Every structure is written in C-alpha cells, then in structure tokens.
Amino acid sequence: MSFDRLAPHYERLESIIFGEDLQRIRCVNMETFLEAESILLLGDGDGRFLKALLDSGSTAKIIWVDSSKKMLKLAESLTKDLGHNVCFICSKIEDFDVPDSFVPDVIGAHFFLDCFSEDEILVILSRISGWSKEHTKLVVSDFSIPKKRGLTTFITKLLIWKMILFFRIFAGISAHELPKIGQLLSKMRYRCLKKETLRNGFICSWVWQL
Numbered sequence: 001m002s003f004d005r006l007a008p009h010y011e012r013l014e015s016i017i018f019g020e021d022l023q024r025i026r027c028v029n030m031e032t033f034l035e036a037e038s039i040l041l042l043g044d045g046d047g048r049f050l051k052a053l054l055d056s057g058s059t060a061k062i063i064w065v066d067s068s069k070k071m072l073k074l075a076e077s078l079t080k081d082l083g084h085n086v087c088f089i090c091s092k093i094e095d096f097d098v099p100d101s102f103v104p105d106v107i108g109a110h111f112f113l114d115c116f117s118e119d120e121i122l123v124i125l126s127r128i129s130g131w132s133k134e135h136t137k138l139v140v141s142d143f144s145i146p147k148k149r150g151l152t153t154f155i156t157k158l159l160i161w162k163m164i165l166f167f168r169i170f171a172g173i174s175a176h177e178l179p180k181i182g183q184l185l186s187k188m189r190y191r192c193l194k195k196e197t198l199r200n201g202f203i204c205s206w207v208w209q210l
C-alpha cells in the first residue's frame, strides 16, 4: 500500500467530494488533543490536522507516523515553522513501535483504519492497546454507513464503494468494504466516550478509551 502517488492531489480530491467536512470532523475533538502532553498520530497524511493542532496551541510531544514519504514531506513542510515538538517517522504501523519513554495521552487516527480489512484492524488495535495506558484516549475519525434505509443511505453506500475502489486501485489499500470500526473497537473492549457526526452520521469522530 502506498499513498505516494496520491499525496500531492489528496487535499484537492477531498475538497471536491467533501468540501471542508473531513477537516471539520478531524478537528471536532480538538479539546481532547489540547489536554494531552503526548500525542501519537497514526497514518496522519498531508499534515493538515497536525497544522491545525499546532495552530490551536498544542505544546504536546507529538510522534507522527505515516508509511508514505510524500505525505511526510508535505506534513513537514506545512508545519516547518510550528513543529518543534514533532518527531516525524516514515514507517508502516506494523513495523513501528513507540519508544519506551513515550506514553501517549491521546492517539489520533483520522481516516486511517478504513484502509485495512477488519482482521488487519484487530491486529492494529491490539498494537494500539499495547501502547496505551488506562488514561490514554483514542480519537478516530472515519466514515460510517447510517443504519436507516432509503435513498440517502443508498447514495452513501455507492460513494463508499467508489472511494474504496479508487483507493484500492491508486493506493493499494487492502479494505474491500468499509470496516465496522465502532464494532471492532467495542469488540476490543474500548468504551466510546464521545461521538460527533456530520452528514447524517456518515462522517464520524469518536473518542474511545480502554
């Protein structure tokens, strides 16, 4: 899987389909991030969330991890005047381990888990659990298919299907369908502390804790 090819176009593609909504949902739980002294950002992409976090006044130690070199370059250049406390790491999450001295207060995963199959997500979640302490919060932003039936749900499913196909072709993601992230987190014994949604529940941000 590589987002290198898409990285320079990612923001534009996103804004054509979603306008500002994905960035709004990434930032909707900003308070949780601002309370943290140490933050781990997983698959964080082109740096727009990181910039918003630093612009909001975060002084936390931040470890930023993404497997795409191009995404890392974009994130570094977007935050070069702000990111004194940021350690950028180019690595697959599967190969990454947090340093022993680093206990994240908050772990952020915005539109990251939906790249994977449900079995892979369970493995990733058990890694995340291993890096977490009792107080650690996990903020996840992602898509969710609303339970209601009807035309809107049909259109939502069609859009999801097209997005997954697009990312399978151009980034090689392994997801074949939208993973049921909420259910997987509950299965791993995470408790949902907070949930915010946009577009009738299609775009979500959850705060979870073990």
Ligand SMILES: C[S@@+](CC[C@H](N)C(=O)[O-])C[C@H]1O[C@@H](n2cnc3c(N)ncnc32)[C@H](O)[C@@H]1O
Binding pocket: 001, 002, 003, 004, 026, 042, 043, 044, 045, 046, 065, 066, 067, 068, 071, 091, 092, 093, 094, 109, 110, 111, 112, 115
């Ligand atoms: C769909 S993009 C989301 C980017 C960003 N978090 C956002 O909110 O738009 C998924 C990101 O996860 C990264 N990624 C994909 N697989 C990864 C892996 N195995 N380990 C770490 N990062 C990965 C990609 O390079 C990409 O930046």
